[in-house]
Amino acid sequence: MNRFFYFFILLLIIVIHDSCESDPYRQGAILYENFCANCHGSDGNGLGKNIPPLVGSEVIKDPIKMGCIIRNGLSGEITVKGIKYNEKMPAVTRLSDFEIANVINYIQQKWGNQQYVQINTLQRRIEKL
Numbered sequence: 001m002n003r004f005f006y007f008f009i010l011l012l013i014i015v016i017h018d019s020c021e022s023d024p025y026r027q028g029a030i031l032y033e034n035f036c037a038n039c040h041g042s043d044g045n046g047l048g049k050n051i052p053p054l055v056g057s058e059v060i061k062d063p064i065k066m067g068c069i070i071r072n073g074l075s076g077e078i079t080v081k082g083i084k085y086n087e088k089m090p091a092v093t094r095l096s097d098f099e100i101a102n103v104i105n106y107i108q109q110k111w112g113n114q115q116y117v118q119i120n121t122l123q124r125r126i127e128k129l
Contacts, residue, residue: 028106031099035092036107044111050087052080055111063104067122070100097123 033042039051046053054060057080059069073091077084095103101122 024102025106025109027099028102028104029110031095031103032106032110035095036103039089044107046080049083049085052078052083052085054107056081060107060111063108064122066104066107067100070095070103 036054040046040054041051044054059065059078059080069089070092074089077086079085092100104122
């Protein structure tokens, strides 16, 4: 009986630890650092006149548009905060829909845009575009 109790406690600790590790905000932060920060900066301020900032950008207010840009890339001139940018952003095809949603939610939480996007909404809307 004692062995069963200790086994149960150990299993409970493992489950609780794993649930703490599956924090979507933390996963979004890691994915952002790995796939986005090299160009947009860890602080989201971009690279001068070459790469647009995410902080204060109108684009990050639209999670569906962000999802499309992450999934498909972006080319052509855009204007962010009054500055024109014309660098091509490559598609990030290695990310799953779930990972894209985590990146979007991280960006929106990190830089003051509190809107939260659910993965099923993101999937439906991206498929339509």
